[in-house]
Amino acid sequence: MSGLKLDKLSKQFGKVTAVDEVDLDVPHGTFVCLLGPSGCGKTTLLRMIAGLEEPTIGTIRLDGEDLTRVPTHKRNLGMVFQSLALFPHLTVGQNIAYPLRIRGTGKQGQKKRIEELLASIHLDGYADRSVSKLSGGQRQRVAIARALALSPSLFLLDEPLSALDAKLREAMQVELRQLQRKLGITTIVVTHDQREAMTMADLVVVMGDGRIRQIASPLEIYRKPADAFVADFIGSTNLLQIEADGDKRAIALGHAISGLSLPDGMPKGLVSIRPEDVRLTRDTDGAMSGKVTFVRDLGGTIETFIDVSGTTIVAVSTPRERGSFEAGGNVGVVLPSECCVMLKQ
Numbered sequence: 001m002s003g004l005k006l007d008k009l010s011k012q013f014g015k016v017t018a019v020d021e022v023d024l025d026v027p028h029g030t031f032v033c034l035l036g037p038s039g040c041g042k043t044t045l046l047r048m049i050a051g052l053e054e055p056t057i058g059t060i061r062l063d064g065e066d067l068t069r070v071p072t073h074k075r076n077l078g079m080v081f082q083s084l085a086l087f088p089h090l091t092v093g094q095n096i097a098y099p100l101r102i103r104g105t106g107k108q109g110q111k112k113r114i115e116e117l118l119a120s121i122h123l124d125g126y127a128d129r130s131v132s133k134l135s136g137g138q139r140q141r142v143a144i145a146r147a148l149a150l151s152p153s154l155f156l157l158d159e160p161l162s163a164l165d166a167k168l169r170e171a172m173q174v175e176l177r178q179l180q181r182k183l184g185i186t187t188i189v190v191t192h193d194q195r196e197a198m199t200m201a202d203l204v205v206v207m208g209d210g211r212i213r214q215i216a217s218p219l220e221i222y223r224k225p226a227d228a229f230v231a232d233f234i235g236s237t238n239l240l241q242i243e244a245d246g247d248k249r250a251i252a253l254g255h256a257i258s259g260l261s262l263p264d265g266m267p268k269g270l271v272s273i274r275p276e277d278v279r280l281t282r283d284t285d286g287a288m289s290g291k292v293t294f295v296r297d298l299g300g301t302i303e304t305f306i307d308v309s310g311t312t313i314v315a316v317s318t319p320r321e322r323g324s325f326e327a328g329g330n331v332g333v334v335l336p337s338e339c340c341v342m343l344k345q
């Protein structure tokens with residue numbers, strides 16, 4: 001099969017299982033984001049794919065070839081790490097040419113490749129600039145170009161944008177994604193930023209405690225989280241305990257969620273409902289109601305925090321969708337059953 005295939009890949013550091021039997025199929029040309037909280041094993045997994053860390057057990061295959069024991073420099077990888085590791089005393093062109101020189105590419109070949117790469121990162125004409133005189137975003141792009149100089153089969157990046165300020169970071173996410181699409185190169189990026197993963201990835205791999213918790217498209221991860229860990233980690237959500245009444249209807253915070261029933265054999269569970277799906281009404285005679293404790297008006301969106309029987313529910317709306325509710329007032333809270341994702345506990 002063409003692409004990257006991991007089988008039962010594991011890494012043990014003494015008593016710590018950093019990566020625990022990870023199986024992953026990445027079709028050729030896919031952009032994957034490894035996402036998860038600090039310490040979940042993302043970097044260790046990437047370092048094993050890169051050949052910088054030896055797996056305790058398991059195999060790594062790329063386009064059908066077993067790479068598990070192949071040294072890093074023979075894996076045909078492009079890598080960018082948070083530190084970038086550009087040579088500050090060299091020019092942009094010399095930095096990009098570095099891997100080409102090592103490989104023995106002639107002067108003419110180097111020049112042509114540098115020009116191609118500079119065009120693809122929108123830095124035409126920058127070959128003779130010193131990298132120490134570039135902005136953070138420009139340096140980032142040079143590091144990407146250098147990693148791609150030898151047309152690798154696999155592109156690996158570990159938190160590549162985390163040193164950039166928020167605005168530049170968002171612009172670079174789009175740029176990186178567009179470049180990857182143009183080149184069609186299989187790419188794996190480690191990030192702990194779910195917004196970054198949602199922007200760039202074809203496939204998001206959510207990790208927790210060394211294991212894969214869910215693999216899916218960004219939208220599916222957001223809309224159909226596999227469990228409470230994923231629901232809570234991706235975006236913000238309201239996680240509510242539910243239990244079945246005599247008719248199997250789902251009861252949350254003492255009120256039935258209209259149209260939602262628990263399946264046979266599942267007397268209890270959790271329900272995840274995104275803040276933008278919670279509807280607020282001025283009618284407090286409905287099933288569920290509460291007191292507004294705080295309103296955060298961010299201009300483009302309004303977040304309303306409501307205390308329902310001691311639990312806070314967050315609702316998000318735009319100013320156009322409905323007027324804001326005042327802190328201290330009572331509101332009706334509607335949880336549309338079609339927006340509720342039922343999760344096992």
Ligand SMILES: Nc1ncnc2c1ncn2[C@@H]1O[C@H](COP(=O)(O)OP(=O)(O)OP(=O)(O)O)[C@@H](O)[C@H]1O
Binds near residue numbers: 018041
């Ligand atoms: N060389 C090492 N020796 C011992 N333990 C390690 C080593 N490298 C990583 N670990 C441990 O393995 C686990 C996973 O670490 P890893 O760096 O892969 O996580 P991560 O998800 O990338 O975290 P972060 O987002 O903070 O970088 C952690 O408990 C970490 O302490």
